[in-house]
Amino acid sequence: MAEKYSIGTFVKLTGVTIRTLHYYDEISILKPELSSSGRRYYGDDHFIILQKIVTLKFLGFSLENIKDLIKIENWNLKESLIFQKKAMLEKRAQIDHIIKGLDSALNLVDEDQPVDSTIFISIINGILLEDDHKEWLENVLSKEKVQALFDIPQEEQFELEKRWALLLTELKNVCGSDPNGEESQLLMKEMFTLFTEIVGVETSAILQMNVPEDPSHVPLPFTMEEQEWLGKAMKFYLEKEGIEIDEGDLS
Amino acid sequence: MAEKYSIGTFVKLTGVTIRTLHYYDEISILKPELSSSGRRYYGDDHFIILQKIVTLKFLGFSLENIKDLIKIENWNLKESLIFQKKAMLEKRAQIDHIIKGLDSALNLVDEDQPVDSTIFISIINGILLEDDHKEWLENVLSKEKVQALFDIPQEEQFELEKRWALLLTELKNVCGSDPNGEESQLLMKEMFTLFTEIVGVETSAILQMNVPEDPSHVPLPFTMEEQEWLGKAMKFYLEKEGIEIDEGDLS
DNA sequence: GTTGATTCTCACGTTACGTGATGTTTTATG
DNA sequence: CATAAAACATCACGTAACGTGAGAATCAAC
Numbered sequence: 144m145a146e147k148y149s150i151g152t153f154v155k156l157t158g159v160t161i162r163t164l165h166y167y168d169e170i171s172i173l174k175p176e177l178s179s180s181g182r183r184y185y186g187d188d189h190f191i192i193l194q195k196i197v198t199l200k201f202l203g204f205s206l207e208n209i210k211d212l213i214k215i216e217n218w219n220l221k222e223s224l225i226f227q228k229k230a231m232l233e234k235r236a237q238i239d240h241i242i243k244g245l246d247s248a249l250n251l252v253d254e255d256q257p258v259d260s261t262i263f264i265s266i267i268n269g270i271l272l273e274d275d276h277k278e279w280l281e282n283v284l285s286k287e288k289v290q291a292l293f294d295i296p297q298e299e300q301f302e303l304e305k306r307w308a309l310l311l312t313e314l315k316n317v318c319g320s321d322p323n324g325e326e327s328q329l330l331m332k333e334m335f336t337l338f339t340e341i342v343g344v345e346t347s348a349i350l351q352m353n354v355p356e357d358p359s360h361v362p363l364p365f366t367m368e369e370q371e372w373l374g375k376a377m378k379f380y381l382e383k384e385g386i387e388i389d390e391g392d393l394s
Numbered sequence: 395m396a397e398k399y400s401i402g403t404f405v406k407l408t409g410v411t412i413r414t415l416h417y418y419d420e421i422s423i424l425k426p427e428l429s430s431s432g433r434r435y436y437g438d439d440h441f442i443i444l445q446k447i448v449t450l451k452f453l454g455f456s457l458e459n460i461k462d463l464i465k466i467e468n469w470n471l472k473e474s475l476i477f478q479k480k481a482m483l484e485k486r487a488q489i490d491h492i493i494k495g496l497d498s499a500l501n502l503v504d505e506d507q508p509v510d511s512t513i514f515i516s517i518i519n520g521i522l523l524e525d526d527h528k529e530w531l532e533n534v535l536s537k538e539k540v541q542a543l544f545d546i547p548q549e550e551q552f553e554l555e556k557r558w559a560l561l562l563t564e565l566k567n568v569c570g571s572d573p574n575g576e577e578s579q580l581l582m583k584e585m586f587t588l589f590t591e592i593v594g595v596e597t598s599a600i601l602q603m604n605v606p607e608d609p610s611h612v613p614l615p616f617t618m619e620e621q622e623w624l625g626k627a628m629k630f631y632l633e634k635e636g637i638e639i640d641e642g643d644l645s
Numbered sequence: 646g647t648t649g650a651t652t653c654t655c656a657c658g659t660t661a662c663g664t665g666a667t668g669t670t671t672t673a674t675g
Numbered sequence: 676c677a678t679a680a681a682a683c684a685t686c687a688c689g690t691a692a693c694g695t696g697a698g699a700a701t702c703a704a705c
Contacts, residue, residue, distance in 0.1 A: 151682060161683085166662055180670060182683060187618065191512055198515050201522050202499065203492050206661070220514075221503045228496045231489055238486045241454050245479045248453065252472045261442055263471075264449050271452050367438065402651065412652085417693055431701060433652060457692070 147176070147184040157193055172196065172210050203227055244271045250301045251308055261365075262311045266304055292341070303341060310334060318369045322376035331380035398427070398435040408444055423447065423461050454478055495522045501552045502559055512616075513562045517555055543592070554592060561585055569620045573627035582631035 154161055167173035168183065173192055175183040192213060199209045204227065212223065247270045251263060273293070281289050310333055317326050365373060405412055418424035419434065424443055426434040443464060450460045455478060463474065498521045502514060524544070532540050561584055568577050616624060 149682080160662080162662060162664085165684090170661095178670095180684085182670080191515075194519065195511065195515050198519050198522065200661095201492065202495055202518070221500070224496055224500050224503065228493060228500065231493050231496065235486060235489045235493070238482055238489065241452065242479060242482050242486070244453055245475055245482065249472070249475050249479065252475065260446065264442075264446050267453070268445065268449050271449065400651080411693085413693060413695085416654090421692095431653085433701080451692095 147186050150175075150183045150185065153185040153189075157190065157197075159193070159197070167193075167196070167206075170206065170210070172206060172213075203231055240271070246297075247301065247304060251304060259312055259315060262308055262315070265311075266308055270304075303337070306337060310337060314373070315365075315369065318372050322372055323379045327376050328380055328383075331376055335380070398437050401426075401434045401436065404436040404440075408441065408448075410444070410448070418444075418447070418457075421457065421461070423457060423464075454482055491522070497548075498552065498555060502555060510563055510566060513559055513566070516562075517559055521555075554588070557588060561588060565624070566616075566620065569623050573623055574630045578627050579631055579634075582627055586631070 148156065150161055150164055154164065164173070164175075164183070164185075168175065173189060173196065175185045175189055178184060195213055196206075196209055199212060200206070202224075204212065204223070208223070212220070244267055248263070248267050251266065277289060277293060310330065314330055314334075317324075317330065321327060399407065401412055401415055405415065415424070415426075415434065415436075419426065424440060424447065426436045426440060429435060446464055447457075447460055450463060451457070453475075455463065455474070459474070463471070495518055499514070499518050502517065528540060528544060535543075561581065565581055565585075568575075568581065572578060
């Protein structure tokens with residue numbers, strides 16, 4: 144009953160491709176018998192091994208790994224399985240993170256208002272680098288405040304992101320006009336309102352936080368000229384509000 | 395203010411490697427200015443493009459895709475984002491499936507009893523091919539029964555898998571002894587009990603189901619000889635139970 | 646002028662095969 | 676038995692996004 148199958152019939156039995164069997168032969172993970180003319184013949188034992196291979200592959204193991212797993216009869220499988228599971232859980236967390244980013248991105252582009260690409264990228268970056276931001280924020284705020292910041296519901300988060308994007312867009316539009324003009328100053332007010340709303344502390348407090356020096360590359364969606372203009376507008380606004388400000392805060 | 399950075403300083407600003415910038419230059423996704431001697435110099439505009447690239451890469455897009463996305467100023471981003479999200483959701487489902495398989499695998503190897511590798515593979519395969527099985531089962535059972543089958547809680551599922559593995563192991567052990575011996579027949583009884591318990595119908599009913607011809611390669615964890623022996627043992631058992639059986643049911 | 650740091654261009658390695666191109670063996674048919 | 680058609684064989688290159696040297700050229704500093 145020990146039938147031997149040619150490679151053609153074997154692939155029909157197993158569902159893998161001929162090339163795959165060639166490859167497995169090449170890397171010595173599944174070596175068939177050879178006829179005198181060099182043709183490959185597979186039997187039931189090969190069938191079993193192949194099942195092991197595809198199953199373990201399905202579980203996420205690499206062929207290199209599988210090679211060891213089926214060679215070493217002494218399956219120390221448990222360890223491998225645990226390791227594998229940890230890796231998969233990490234992968235899933237990673238994907239969840241990406242999906243979250245995609246959701247926020249979709250939320251932004253969903254509006255009728257087209258969003259400037261630099262703003263878009265800046266905001267999405269902010270979301271994706273959330274964890275870094277969190278760590279960074281804990282330098283200047285209490286842990287509870289930071290936690291509260293990240294515990295706000297998704298909807299609200301979306302809302303804030305949208306307002307932030309809109310504000311940045313409008314800022315970019317008025318850039319170049321009078322920094323002390325009515326429009327500009329209205330936007331400044333909205334900006335600090337948003338700041339306060341997001342961070343949950345007063346404007347004056349924000350400016351007095353001693354920001355630790357760090358080169359974590361949070362990209363600003365503004366050109367040099369725009370940043371300069373922004374600096375002027377903020378200065379006017381803060382002066383009117385009667386808030387002291389050190390020189391050289393706006394890089 | 396339009397500073398130009400050498401590649402060395404640029405990588406320190408951005409965090410990517412030199413090789414990456416070389417590569418991006420090569421595939422024309424981020425082309426810096428060149429000095430007369432051929433050295434690369436990057437400016438703020440390159441910085442912005444690079445931010446876009448890394449962000450979109452984070453969102454799961456391929457460089458080929460990104461190339462189009464930043465070239466075509468007309469961002470039809472929304473479509474791409476939706477597509478991307480769908481892909482990611484699929485990926486996550488896939489990973490969830492794998493994790494489920496790993497859990498079952500861990501549950502099996504967790505026992506003191508070592509499990510024969512063919513049995514192990516067979517069972518894990520059954521779990522991983524769950525969906526196929528479901529479809530297959532709907533050919534012979536009612537939809538509700540099938541649904542009920544897959545709705546049983548995880549713990550119970552684990553329990554059944556364990557019993558099944560144990561049974562198969564013991565069967566393999568007595569293989570070769572008298573198919574009508576006491577031990578063999580006890581195992582037969584447990585086997586049909588398990589069948590009944592799992593599928594939820596009587597043994598006689600199982601054997602009368604007309605199984606559709608399909609080459610869905612469900613691998614049995616038995617060698618040819620073992621299968622032959624199994625056939626005999628089953629025949630004895632069913633005869634004692636007074637159940638009719640057609641010839642040629644056991645392939 | 647000489648060293649040391651920086652940067653350049655090949656060019657191969659990675660994973661698990663897909664996809665031809667081209668040559669040989671087996672099988673089927675007249 | 677001759678010949679055509681399948682089946683099967685072995686190269687060998689392509690994939691995605693870089694990592695990792697090797698060896699040569701350029702730059703900044705002493």
